[in-house]
Amino acid sequence: MWSIRKFWAIAHFFAICLAQNSSPKPLVIPPSQYWDGNDGPWSTFDLRVGKPEQFMRVAVSTASPHSIVPLSQFACEPQSFPAPPSDCAVSRGNLFDLNESSTWTGVGVYGINNNGVGLGAHLGYEQRAEWGLDELGVGLRGPKLENQSIAGIATPEPFYLGIFGLNNQPVNFSSLGNQSTPAYITTLKDQNKIPSISWSYTAGAKYRLKQVNGQLIFGGYDASRFTENSVSFTMADDVTRDLVVSLQSISYSGSMSATLLSDSIDIYIDSTDPNLWLPSKVVDEFEKAFDLTLDETSGLYLVNETHRNSLINSNAQVSFRLSDVRDGGDTVTIVLPYAAFDLTAKHPLVDNTSHYFPLKRANSLAQYTLGRTFLQEAYLSADYERKVFNVSACKWEQGAEENIITITSKDSPDSQLSPSDPDSGGLSSGAIAGIVIGSIVGAALLAALIAFIVLRKRRKWIGKGFAVAKQTKDPLAEPDESVLKGPVFNSDSFRRASSTAAGSSSAPFSAADISAARTTESGVSSADNSRSASGVSPRTGLAAAAVASQNAGKTAELDGQDTLIKPDTELDGNEIPRPLPVVSENPSGVYELPASPNAIQPGAERNRQGILGHGVQEGEHSPPSPVTSTMESSARGFGRQRQSMANSEMVSPDTPTHRHEDRPF
Ligand SMILES: *[C@@H]1O[C@H](CO)[C@@H](O)[C@H](O)[C@H]1NC(C)=O
Ligand SMILES: *[C@@H]1O[C@H](CO)[C@@H](O)[C@H](O)[C@H]1NC(C)=O
Ligand SMILES: *[C@@H]1O[C@H](CO)[C@@H](O)[C@H](O)[C@H]1NC(C)=O
Numbered sequence: 252m253w254s255i256r257k258f259w260a261i262a263h264f265f266a267i268c269l270a271q272n273s274s275p276k277p278l279v280i281p282p283s284q285y286w287d288g289n290d291g292p293w294s295t296f297d298l299r300v301g302k303p304e305q306f307m308r309v310a311v312s313t314a315s316p317h318s319i320v321p322l323s324q325f326a327c328e329p330q331s332f333p334a335p336p337s338d339c340a341v342s343r344g345n346l347f348d349l350n351e352s353s354t355w356t357g358v359g360v361y362g363i364n365n366n367g368v369g370l371g372a373h374l375g376y377e378q379r380a381e382w383g384l385d386e387l388g389v390g391l392r393g394p395k396l397e398n399q400s401i402a403g404i405a406t407p408e409p410f411y412l413g414i415f416g417l418n419n420q421p422v423n424f425s426s427l428g429n430q431s432t433p434a435y436i437t438t439l440k441d442q443n444k445i446p447s448i449s450w451s452y453t454a455g456a457k458y459r460l461k462q463v464n465g466q467l468i469f470g471g472y473d474a475s476r477f478t479e480n481s482v483s484f485t486m487a488d489d490v491t492r493d494l495v496v497s498l499q500s501i502s503y504s505g506s507m508s509a510t511l512l513s514d515s516i517d518i519y520i521d522s523t524d525p526n527l528w529l530p531s532k533v534v535d536e537f538e539k540a541f542d543l544t545l546d547e548t549s550g551l552y553l554v555n556e557t558h559r560n561s562l563i564n565s566n567a568q569v570s571f572r573l574s575d576v577r578d579g580g581d582t583v584t585i586v587l588p589y590a591a592f593d594l595t596a597k598h599p600l601v602d603n604t605s606h607y608f609p610l611k612r613a614n615s616l617a618q619y620t621l622g623r624t625f626l627q628e629a630y631l632s633a634d635y636e637r638k639v640f641n642v643s644a645c646k647w648e649q650g651a652e653e654n655i656i657t658i659t660s661k662d663s664p665d666s667q668l669s670p671s672d673p674d675s676g677g678l679s680s681g682a683i684a685g686i687v688i689g690s691i692v693g694a695a696l697l698a699a700l701i702a703f704i705v706l707r708k709r710r711k712w713i714g715k716g717f718a719v720a721k722q723t724k725d726p727l728a729e730p731d732e733s734v735l736k737g738p739v740f741n742s743d744s745f746r747r748a749s750s751t752a753a754g755s756s757s758a759p760f761s762a763a764d765i766s767a768a769r770t771t772e773s774g775v776s777s778a779d780n781s782r783s784a785s786g787v788s789p790r791t792g793l794a795a796a797a798v799a800s801q802n803a804g805k806t807a808e809l810d811g812q813d814t815l816i817k818p819d820t821e822l823d824g825n826e827i828p829r830p831l832p833v834v835s836e837n838p839s840g841v842y843e844l845p846a847s848p849n850a851i852q853p854g855a856e857r858n859r860q861g862i863l864g865h866g867v868q869e870g871e872h873s874p875p876s877p878v879t880s881t882m883e884s885s886a887r888g889f890g891r892q893r894q895s896m897a898n899s900e901m902v903s904p905d906t907p908t909h910r911h912e913d914r915p916f
C-alpha cells in the first residue's frame with residue numbers, strides 16, 4: 252500500500268512544514284519614543300552598546316554598514332565641542348564610555364570616510380573615529396550581537412547623534428589581518444534571527460496625528476503603515492549607493508502651483524543626512540516657491556517666525572513622482588506637506604535655535620539625495636537578497652493595527668515552492684506539482700489510516716487531541732518574543748540597567764575579563780604593534796581632519812568640481828590645516844579602513860590633538876591589534892578627561908532633563 256515514493260513525498264511535505272515553523276519571524280524594533288537631534292526633531296531608536304550595556308538613542312542610517320556613537324571622553328568636552336549645551340550628553344542621545352565596556356576591542360583611529368569613499372563621503376562629510384568591535388543590541392531588548400563594528404566620534408558635526416547602520420556591506424579593517432566584520436543585519440541572518448536580509452524603515456513624523464514614531468523592521472514590513480503601489484525598484488550596482496530611484500518630477504502646490512523639476516534625475520534615498528540635495532536649478536525653484544533665502548553663516552535656509560506662520564497657513568505641499576525608469580513606467584507619488592520641511596536647527600549648526608528648510612544645493616550627480624526628511628512621508632523596504640526595494644507613501648491612520656508581513660529569504664523552501672516567484676531556481680513546476688499532489692494524497696491516506704485505527708478505540712480522544720495539537724501549532728497563540736512593543740522606561744529592571752549604563756562606579760568587570768586584559772597587555776608589546784592611523788604625521792593629518800570635520804557640516808562652499816567640499820579657511824589659530832591623510836581607495840566600494848605600518852617608538856608620547864578632541868595625550872593608545880585591550884591605555888591616555896567627565900552631567904535615558912513635553916505619554 253505504501254510505495255517508497257509516497258513515503259518520500261510525505262517526508263518532504265513534513266520537512267517543509269517544519270522548516271516553515273522554525274524559520275524566524277520579522278523582528279520589529281520599537282522606537283525609543285524620544286524626538287532627538289539638533290537638525291530634527293527625529294524619532295530615535297535605542298542602542299545597547301558594550302558589556303555592561305550602555306543605553307543610547309541614535310538615528311537610523313539606511314546607508315551605513317556600521318554604527319556610530321559619541322564617546323563620553325570627548326563628545327561634550329569643549330575641546331571637540333565648543334560651548335556644549337548644558338544637556339549635551341542627553342541631547343546627543345547619551346554618550347558611550349568605551350572604558351566601561353569589558354568587551355570593547357579597539358581597532359584604531361580611522362576616517363569613516365576618505366577619498367570620496369565611505370559613509371556620507373559624497374556629501375562632503377569628513378569624520379574621524381575611534382573604531383572598535385563590541386557587543387551591540389538594537390531596541391531595548393532585541394538581539395545582542397558580538398563583535399559589531401562601532402565608530403566612536405567626538406565632534407558634533409556632521410554627526411550630532413549616533414547612528415545605527417542598516418546596510419549589509421561588511422566593514423573591512425586591513426590592520427586586523429584584513430579582517431572583515433559582517434554587518435549587523437548579515438549577522439542576524441547568519442544566526443537565523445530574521446527570515447531574510449531585508450529591512451523596512453520610515454523615519455516617523457512628529458507633525459502627523461498625535462506624533463507618529465519611526466518604524467524599523469528586519470525581515471518584513473508593516474502593511475498598515477503605507478499605501479501599496481505597483482512599482483518595484485531595483486538596486487543600483489554601486490553598493491555604497493544602492494537605493495537609487497528615478498525622480499521624474501517635483502511639483503509644488505500652495506499659494507500657486509509650479510513644477511520644480513521636470514527632467515528626470517537619478518537620486519539616492521539615504522536617511523543619514525536630513526536634507527534634500529537637489530540640482531541647482533531645482534533649488535532655485537524651491538527658493539522661489541517658498542521664498543527661501545540661504546543664511547550664509549550656517550549654510551541653511553533659515554525661516555523666521557513670521558515667514559513660517561505664513562507658510563504653514565498656505566497649506567503648501569510638494570509632490571515627488573518616483574519610478575524605476577526615467578520616463579513613463581509605473582510611478583509612485585510621495586507628497587510632503589510643508590510641516591515635513593519645518594525642522595529646527597540648534598547649536599552648533601546655528602547660534603540661536605531657528606527653524607530651517609532642509610534643502611541643499613547639490614554640486615554633482617553623486618550628491619543628489621533624498622534625505623531623512625523625505626522618509627517622514629515615505630516607507631522604504633529593502634531586500635538585499637533579491638536586490639530590490641519598495642518606496643511607498645505613508646498612511647496616517649490613528650490606531651491602525653500593525654500588519655507585519657514577512658519578506659522571505661530567496662533560499663527558503665517557501666519561496667522555492669512558490670510558483671509566482673520567478674527567481675525560484677530549485678524545482679521545476681512539474682516537480683512542484685508532483686510534490687504537492689503526492690503530499691496531499693499521502694497526507695490524506697495517512698490521516699485516513701490514523702482515523703481508522705484511532706476511531707475504533709476511542710472516539711472522544713480525537714476531538715480533544717486534535718484541538719490541543721492545533722492550538723500548539725498556531726504561532727499566534729504563543730507570545731511573540733520577536734515583536735517587542737511599547738516603552739519599558741518605567742520598569743524597575745530598565746531603571747537599574749540604565750543607571751548602571753550611565754556609567755557610575757558600579758560596573759564590575761569579571762575576574763576573567765580583567766585577567767584577559769592583563770595577559771594581552773603584557774603578552775604583546777603594544778608599543779611594537781602600535782601603528783599610526785595614517786601615513787601622514789598624526790598630529791598634522793589628524794588635526795586637519797578634525798578641523799575639516801568641524802567645518803564640513805557647516806560650510807556649503809563647494810569646489811565646483813566634484814563632490815568634495817572645501818573646508819572653511821577660518822581657523823582658530825592653533826592648527827594648520829593639511830590635506831587629509833591618504834587612505835588607499837577601495838575600488839569595489841567596500842568600506843576599507845587601512846592603517847599605515849609606521850610603528851610608534853616605544854614609549855613615545857604623541858599629541859592626539861585634533862583626532863577626537865584637542866590636547867589629549869595618546870601614550871600607547873590604540874594599537875590596532877585585535878588582541879590588545881584598550882582599557883588600560885585608555886585609562887592612562889584619557890585620565891584627565893575622565894575627571895572632568897565625572898563632573899559633567901551624565902543622565903540616564905529615562906530621565907531626560909529637557910523637553911518633557913515631547914514625551915508622548
Ligand atoms: C569576537 O572576537 C573575539 C576576539 O577577536 C573572538 O574571540 C570571538 O570568538 C568573536 N566572537 C564571535 C561571535 O565571532
Ligand atoms: C591586506 O591586504 C592587502 C592587499 O590585499 C595587503 O597588501 C596587506 O598586506 C594585507 N594586510 C594584512 C595585515 O594582512
Ligand atoms: C572585504 O571583505 C570581504 C569578505 O572577506 C571580501 O569579500 C571583500 O573583497 C573585502 N573587500 C576588500 C576591498 O578587500
Ligand SMILES: *[C@@H]1O[C@H](CO)[C@@H](O)[C@H](O)[C@H]1NC(C)=O
Pocket residue numbers: 542543544554555556557558
Ligand atoms: C522673515 O523672512 C521673510 C522672507 O525671507 C522676510 O521677507 C522678512 O523680512 C523676515 N522678517 C524678519 C522680521 O526678519
Ligand SMILES: *[C@@H]1O[C@H](CO)[C@@H](O)[C@H](O)[C@H]1NC(C)=O
Pocket residue numbers: 602603
Ligand atoms: C542670538 O540671540 C541673541 C539674543 O537674542 C542676539 O543678541 C544675537 O544677535 C543672536 N545671534 C544671531 C546670530 O542671530
Ligand SMILES: *[C@@H]1O[C@H](CO)[C@@H](O)[C@H](O)[C@H]1NC(C)=O
Pocket residue numbers: 449472479632633634639640641658
Ligand atoms: C515590495 O512589494 C511587493 C508587493 O507588495 C512585495 O511582494 C514585496 O515583498 C515587497 N518587497 C520589499 C522588499 O518590501
Ligand SMILES: *[C@@H]1O[C@H](CO)[C@@H](O)[C@H](O)[C@H]1NC(C)=O
Pocket residue numbers: 350351882883885886893
Ligand atoms: C577605565 O579603565 C581602567 C582599567 O580597566 C579602570 O581602572 C578605570 O577605573 C576606568 N575608569 C573609569 C572612570 O571607569
